Amino acid sequence: MTPLSPLLSVRNLGVSFRMESGEHFQALKGISFDIAANRTVALVGESGSGKSVTAMAIMRLLPDHHTTIAAGSEILFEGRKLLQADRHTLRALRGRDIAMIFQDPMSSLNPVFTVGDQIIETLMLHTGMRRKAARQRAIALLQEVGLPEPGRKVDAYPHQLSGGQQQRVMIAMAIACEPKLLIADEPTTALDVTIQQQILQLLAQLQKKHGMAVLFITHDLGLVGEFADEVIVMRHGEIREHGPLQQVFSQPQDAYTKALLNCRPQLDSRPARLAVIDDFLQDQPYQPPPQRARGYVPGDDIVLDVQGLCKSFESREGLFGKRVFHAVKDVSFQLARGKTLGIVGESGSGKTTVGLTLMRLHQASAGRALFNGQDILAMSPREFHACKRRIQIIFQNPYASLNPRFTVEEILLEPMVLHGIGHSHAERKQLAMALLERVGLPSRALQKYPHEFSGGQRQRIAIARCLTMKPDVLICDESVSALDVSVQAQVLNLLQDLQDECGLSYLFISHDLSVVKHISDQVMVMQQGQVVEQANADTLYAHPQHPYTRQLLAAIPQGWPHPGGVALA
């Protein structure tokens, strides 16, 4: 193989799916790219851009019965035509020459076999190793991917490992046969930032060490700077931009690429409003907006004063025993009117529990939450009912937070009916239409069902629902985490606008430090149910006091050269 001939060559790949309705959906519209040996190519795009389809097409893992590969498509691996290869050839290639890591390691590992077995299986299949030797090799591999106590963990079942460890196992399995090409499909999306950082570093290391080519698929442009050589930006099944990393980041040619680079909140700047894709698709060049100052100032009106909030869960154990799990331990904070308090922390830190407990969706174990001087945690359900409209919550998953059997009208009118807002149906409907307009949806959306909207639109509907009650405090529980960056920017802008207009106070819960930095006046860092640090946003990010905060900040992927920025290792 000469260095000139690429390891993998995708030519004019077109893939379409037969939808259930019988229509065909073109997932890939004839894309072409090469991956040279020993190179890392990042495939970046938002959901629905066709990046995963590309990976699956290379592996020939797309379901046969409703997939059509366009005529003239070609995938060459070391000169071999993969699309025409028979099953046997494919099986020999898969796992040995081309390996793959998937997004969700928990479901991608077979739950009923030990991780060792699953690695050994690959080894025995492709290298003809004996079981004993394969086991030794598996332990070595686990060691290599940095799994602690590999000798013991080799006999562990997937569920006994943490998410990060599971992903390490997946990686160990993928690199077991020293593949020439490793396809990593969103390998870190399901993981916490600190873990994500470690996995990325591990992948980079292994790539160097084993001399693999890597096709790295992600929706987060921010991740790829760390170790990609080339970047391919995809949108709607087409390649928008393809070039060396440096070039794509520093001199993006495509408006979409530019937009992607700009609509993500940055740690070092806080524009009054975030750029959105449309800003770049217009004719005029994008003018960066002015910066916004944030932070609590003395004399702020405190709307919510939480003191010593605790929440513990009990589970049965043993014959009569109970185990108590303290999800939230002695959390205190103050939320100022018209300001935002950000809560950050990794999964399991208790940040969501704080929100749910304040909404009384969980019963607090101890503590007080003074809302306009009244302790809402001590209220009777009847008293609290009146308070409910003053504090509202927006959930993480826009797909789950709207009742799929309700029309938007029903969704919006329900709280108004419950709280006696508006005097007649017509009046309420009028109000609902106005609110829809306000969150950027047309009024004819009223008659539609949630499943007919995209994630961002649904989140707007959820916001509109809260607005019907004119709340004082809005708890945003990972409200933008599930959204693509471009949509995320729109929703964040909307939230900001609403705050400016109505003087809303936000309790903004997120694991994304950049987003929290962008939107928050004050930030509270949580770890294992406790608050480790709490300060004005700028102070906290500039001068983190607690080691954990520092660790979190260090893990933020920011390794690309952007205007005015310096790449961090």
Add this chain to the structure above:
Amino acid sequence: MFAYILRRLWQMVPTLFGVMLLLFVLFNWVGGDPSYILAGKSFSADTLANIRHQLGLDQSLPQQFLIFVRQVLTLDFGISWSTQQPVAEILASRIGPSLTLALPMLLVSLLLSVIIAAIVAYVRGSLTDRIVTLICTLAMSVSALVYIIAGQYWLAHKLGWFPILGWSDSLATNLWYYIPLPLLLGLVVSLAPDIRFYRSCFIEEMGHDYVRTARAKGLSERTIMLKHVMRNALIPVVTSLMMSLPYLFLGALLLERFFGIPGMGNEVLNAVDRSDFPVIKAITIYVALATMLFNLLADIVYKLIDPRVQLK
């Protein structure tokens, strides 16, 4: 684990109590008065009172229930009201034939249905799959009664392939001579729904991400099916199997009745018919206990197959 089993056993107490209460209410309320059977065709009020006294029916309901509780605690249900045989002996003699029919049926049915289900799940969507599914659906649509009546009439009587009915003391004779026809008819009834259920278990498992991983590893479809999918699909299979075990004792009621198999099902019918409360009580309590124990066993086996399961 030990603590778990202990706790589960402890939890059975209220359930058992409930079963007893239900049983007591049902049969004291509705079960008919057995004294009228024992008294014969012509009798005096004194005789009736005497019989009621002997059966303990003249005691107050709470007292009767207390006696019942004592019987359950000692697992001694006394003697049958209609034949005056010790209930324990009756049950002991009935359980063997029931199991002789039910166990082979269970095993053959399990084996066949898992194999067929795996095959059709493997070729899902194909003609074979559709034909098997159709046959199963059709087979399920015919009443068990029709199979038994028609099977006995044609296979045993008209064609003479099997004996009409009968039972012997020798296990071997039963197995090779008397069991085959009821077994066959039982299989026809039970196989179809099992195949359909297991097929859906297999197909559901085949849609999981780990199958994709296995393919990405380069495993053959057969290995994926037999190793990865089978093990996971076994979980619902084993669970449903365990749940069905207690019903083995009673399940083949119609078969027993038509083929002269002296099993539990027939005994229950007779006991209900004769208001033979002690026998009904005993069978119900035993079946209830078996149900609970097999449920526990199902959970433990579940744990053995699926390491994710936490016994709480």
Add this chain to the structure above:
Amino acid sequence: MTNHTPLLAADAACPASRSLWQLGWQRLRRDRIGLAALWVVAAFVLLALAGWLGLAGSHWRHEVAKPNTPPALFKHYGPATVELTAADIDAAQQHHTSTADASAATGMSAEDDPLAADMAAAQAAAAKTAPASTAVPPHDGSLVCGSDSRGRDVLQKVIQGTATSLLVGLSGALLAMLIGTVLGALSGYFGRRVDDLLMWFYSVFTSVPDMLLLLAFSAVMSRGIDTVIMVMALTSWTGTYRLMRAEFMKHKCREYVQAADAIGASHRSRMFRHILPNVTHLLLVQFSLLTVALIKYEAILSFLGFGVGVTQTSWGAMLAEAPAELLQGYWWQMAAVTLCMSLLVTAFSMLTDSLRDALDPKVQ
């Protein structure tokens, strides 16, 4: 400000919005097998409706032919037994008496009978108004499905039986679902004490063998459709309970329910306005499964003597006559019922499969 929303630009051209139900219906319409099954089931329901309304099968109790006439197509295949009639018995009796000592023939004389005068008058009145003998012209050999042991048209019986069995299946399933859903909803939604109590209730019911419950319940109630339905509902609610309990447990933690809680929706509203519509598709599937099971259950129940009374007939009641008929070689009633039942049950099962796929919200 982002009031500008190109995302909805194409919205104007969008077709009318469709609920998940409508989507499900669309999917079902595309499923040829499912649709065919639906038509078959619908045809049966129509037939049953006609049966209930007396439009079809209402003459099933009329004796229109000689007993045990084979179906028209198999006219010559029926067993050639001679059916006795009342006249034969009367004639034989006359004959018997005449050979006995006629002089000793006694009975009740007029002076012994307190009603002698009335009897005479009644007999006279009856003789006067006696209509011409209403012997029904026997439909020999022209009945599609033959006749039963009383000379009733099996086809009419099957139609009437369809009506009853379907009624039993549908309403039994409905009632069982009602019990199962309400208890399951309470149990799954409220959890804790309520759940403990209902779970106890549930495990008690599942621990007692179905057959025994059935026998016990049927023994306490009188015979008839209503009893069969009640008994079935009381013994088969547990499956639905388990399903609904699990679903309500799952859904109550879903964000849309929490959101409803957050906006102040009451428990009742959350349970029945929010969660219930989201599990109804499962209920629908469960409903058709149960219906099928209960239709088959009814057959066994009837065989064991717990079926409908003499003024009603059902598939089970007809099958219960099968062993006696088969002994004499009269196979057609069993065949007719089995055919009908298979058709409906098969269609129902296929419809269930299609519904399961069509209504699955995951498939979009």
Add this chain to the structure above:
Amino acid sequence: MMKKRMLVAAITALFTMAAQAADMNKVLRVAFNVPETGFDPAKVSDTYSGAIIENVFDPLVSYDYLARPAKVIPNTTVALPAVSADGRVYTFKLKPGIYFAADPVFKGQKRELTAADYAYAIKRHLDPTINSPWSFLVDGRFVGADTLVKAAGKGALNYDSPVEGIKALDKYTLQLTLTEGNYNFLQILAMPAFGAVAREAIEAYASNTNAKPVGTGPYTLKEWKPGSKIVLEANPNFRKLVLNGQTLPKVGRVEVSIIEEEQPLWLAFINKQLDISGIPQAALQEALVIDPKNPLNVKLQPKYAKQGIQLERKKDLEVTYQFFNMQDPVVGGSAKEKIALRRAIAMAFPRSETIAAIRRGQAVPMNYVIPEGVAGHNPAFKGAVKYDPAAANALLDRFGYKVGANGLRTLPDGKPLSIEMATGTSGIEKQWNEYWQQAFDSLKIQLTFKYGKWNELNKANRQNKLQMWNLAWGADYPDGENFMQLLYSKNAGDANSASFRHAEYDRLFEASLKLQDGAERNRLYDAMNKIVVAQQPWIFGDTRIRSSLAHSYVKNFKLHPLLNTTWRYIDIQK
């Protein structure tokens, strides 16, 4: 195994005159279609258990197998008993040298049958702790027995306390003294329930006498699986019994299977899994060629006749009847309009049709309370009303049972009329109900059914909660008194299930008790029957004729009108 048993039998036979005649290799396979309950003669009363008891225990007297009409002959006695002039004292002389079947209870000793055993057996029927279903046959019958029973209270009878009426005079002499003369007494004693039991066996197996029958009869119980299988084996200790030069019993082993469903029962016989069987109702037409001119004239279908299958028939000593509860405010009472209602229902019931369709002609209509074959029967009496629904309707019209707006008749006072009929749930009962429904429909009277098991309905009837119910009464002994007492007012609520109370009937019945079978008594019976016909407490049903089949290799196959089984006479020659 078999040889060893025979050896033992041979050795024991050395000491007795009894010869083991039965061939242990011959097996007779028969079936019951209803489960038996047990084999203690004093505890069970069902026919099926009775059939087994009959073969294990020996009553004092029995019936001649061949003589028709049935004739009582000595069984374990030397001769028929000497009866005192007033007909109250019976003295029995037992044959010496009759031994009980070997049983561990006798500790290896041969146990001879004595008069005390019969005294004990009879007393057991009086024991309040046993609750004998036959107690109605012995209550108040023996001199001095009442005092003993009263002394026992609810406890066990004191068997050792002497009773004047039941006395063993010596080892072989039994003297029974009745409180009043009874012409049926010997037939009562011929019932299997009065077979001799050994006191030590009963006491040893006190907790389970049903499973441990120890008697002197031709067979012993070898194996019992309740409700499933009963195996009898020839009793090696059985006394020498010779009939027509053949030593009985002939067959060494009788296997009784319980098969409740008609289909397997019939198919099992056809496929030679059973040697003797009745014909299930459903198979009657398949098995028999019935002459429509005379349905009682039947022969086997040629296909079965060709196989040499033997057909035997007997008329059951029974009547079936649908009774009205005479105490019921709607259907009971002796007012004219009540009689008219009952009469109309009787007239609307198509009895001949049911005999044709359900009985397949294998029954004769009942016209007299006493069936044919029982002393006192009058074949000339025509008691049943004529089937005439039109006249029945006219009769109802006359008495003011008007047809209301809903098409149903009301009571004369305008209240709704609805009649409830008790019934079981079996298939055959359903067939009957269809005809009842038809009858009531033709009268435009609303009919509902009360379904229940026999014991529940019996209880309800005793509590006066039924209106109509169908019953059958089989002869306990072939005498008219056994039937006429069914309407005696003192038996109301018991055997008199209709609770019929009629002073004149009672007077005639009491008078008839003092008479022996004969013209004088028959005249009283006729008068009583007229009352029954006039008052209509019953709707007369029919008397069934039973057909039994045996395969060609079954020899000496013959039915007896009163004996349940004839197994001991049967031989198998394959």
